Amino acid sequence: MTVGPVAHGGHCVARHEGRVVFVRHTLPGERVVVRVTEDRHPGFCRADAVQVLEASPHRVERPCPYSGPGKCGGCDWQHVTPVEQRRLKAAVVREQLARLAGLPDVDVEVEELPGGALRWRSRARFAVDRSGAPGLRRHRSHDVVVLDDCPITAEPAARAVLSTAWPEAGAVDVSVDANGVVTTTRLDRRGRPQGSSVLRPGSDVPDEPAGRAERRAGGRDWEVEGTGFWQVHPAAADALVAAVTGFARAEPGETVLDLYAGAGLFGGAVAPAVGAEGRVVCVEADEAACAAADANLTGLPQAEVWQGEVDDEGLADLLAELDRGPDVIVLDPPRAGAGAAVSRRIAATGARAVVYVACDPAALARDVATFRQAGYRLVALRAFDAFPMTAHVECVALLEPRPAD
Numbered sequence: 500m501t502v503g504p505v506a507h508g509g510h511c512v513a514r515h516e517g518r519v520v521f522v523r524h525t526l527p528g529e530r531v532v533v534r535v536t537e538d539r540h541p542g543f544c545r546a547d548a549v550q551v552l553e554a555s556p557h558r559v560e561r562p563c564p565y566s567g568p569g570k571c572g573g574c575d576w577q578h579v580t581p582v583e584q585r586r587l588k589a590a591v592v593r594e595q596l597a598r599l600a601g602l603p604d605v606d607v608e609v610e611e612l613p614g615g616a617l618r619w620r621s622r623a624r625f626a627v628d629r630s631g632a633p634g635l636r637r638h639r640s641h642d643v644v645v646l647d648d649c650p651i652t653a654e655p656a657a658r659a660v661l662s663t664a665w666p667e668a669g670a671v672d673v674s675v676d677a678n679g680v681v682t683t684t685r686l687d688r689r690g691r692p693q694g695s696s697v698l699r700p701g702s703d704v705p706d707e708p709a710g711r712a713e714r715r716a717g718g719r720d721w722e723v724e725g726t727g728f729w730q731v732h733p734a735a736a737d738a739l740v741a742a743v744t745g746f747a748r749a750e751p752g753e754t755v756l757d758l759y760a761g762a763g764l765f766g767g768a769v770a771p772a773v774g775a776e777g778r779v780v781c782v783e784a785d786e787a788a789c790a791a792a793d794a795n796l797t798g799l800p801q802a803e804v805w806q807g808e809v810d811d812e813g814l815a816d817l818l819a820e821l822d823r824g825p826d827v828i829v830l831d832p833p834r835a836g837a838g839a840a841v842s843r844r845i846a847a848t849g850a851r852a853v854v855y856v857a858c859d860p861a862a863l864a865r866d867v868a869t870f871r872q873a874g875y876r877l878v879a880l881r882a883f884d885a886f887p888m889t890a891h892v893e894c895v896a897l898l899e900p901r902p903a904d
């Protein structure tokens with residue numbers, strides 16, 4: 500078949516005898532032979548390109564020997580030049596905003612982060628098979644593909660997990676911090692943490708227990724819980740801080756909310772701009788992340804951490820406790836997005852700027868649609884290639900109240 504445009508999820512769309520086929524391991528415009536991998540829906544099936552008859556000029560040899568049809572499902576685009584990967588991601592963001600947010604003309608450019616397309620992953624979860632061998636899962640499967648290396652993962656982190664067996668474990672989380680300290684957390688088969696250990700640079704002997712990891716962004720150091728949330732790409736936190744502070748343009752005396760705050764990255768970065776007269780409230784559900792945020796905001800008395808759920812009710816309680824409405828709201832929700840209720844609640848504040856950080860353009864586009872219905876407009880968008888070789892992309896959107904007619 501001849502392959503059509505790229506779609507959200509890392510595949511391209513083709514048509515065969517009236518049916519839609521989502522094809523992986525290919526590129527728009529290629530002529531390929533496919534093998535159907537899933538045929539459960541009347542309207543579409545999934546397939547892998549197993550032979551390329553006419554190759555795209557953007558196709559390259561895969562640098563990772565474990566990627567390709569039927570192999571490791573970790574990456575989507577090892578067979579694509581990094582420049583073209585960014586064009587494909589831009590096309591996906593554009594298409595999601597057009598289809599789900601009703602915005603057909605958004606100009607999207609996906610910006611490259613420094614460091615190249617390999618060895619960028621500073622945090623990962625590896626799967627473990629029944630024999631204790633570590634690896635990653637096949638695409639849309641529970642099967643574990645056993646790996647000796649993962650070329651997109653920072654070498655010390657990949658080595659710490661993949662050079663040893665993990666009997667009885669279900670998965671292993673790993674992170675490597677700014678000082679090269681590697682933290683591994685073993686999870687049981689139900690995903691519950693069973694203990695962590697730390698490997699310092701130059702040592703082969705893990706220390707226990709794990710402490711805090713150190714990260715750098717926005718010209719300062721940040722503490723994070725060992726394998727706790729932090730941007731995966733080592734240059735992403737810096738790039739996102741610049742995008743968020745640039746969109747927020749916080750002024751002295753303003754009130755800023757940082758929702759889904761993690762270790763306080765964005766709240767801590769905007770706090771100096773609001774000054775001693777201003778106020779920054781970071782809201783985060785995870786206890787360990789709140790403890791890290793408290794430590795990171797020491798020395799910024801205008802910033803505080805509230806442990807709690809960002810949901811309709813939690814947000815209503817928070818807003819009721821503020822002595823003035825927020826001027827700026829930054830939000831960085833998990834993959835599913837903030838959802839309609841939270842987006843409506845944010846829009847109802849009338850904040851002069853909403854800065855939305857999103858790791859899924861579909862969730863972003865759905866929430867942008869809600870903001871638009873609630874009187875906001877999308878004013879600017881930046882997108883970053885924070886996950887090279889995969890179809891993932893990180894976006895930062897600026898929403899502002901629509902001027903009255």
Ligand SMILES: C[S@@+](CC[C@H](N)C(=O)[O-])C[C@H]1O[C@@H](n2cnc3c(N)ncnc32)[C@H](O)[C@@H]1O
Nearest residue numbers: 728759760761764783784785808809831832833
């Ligand atoms: C994508 S991370 C963002 C963290 C931070 N902005 C950063 O860049 O480091 C999302 C964070 O939201 C938290 N979270 C997820 N659901 C939440 C909820 N309903 N309420 C509050 N926090 C939540 C997670 O624990 C995680 O720390």
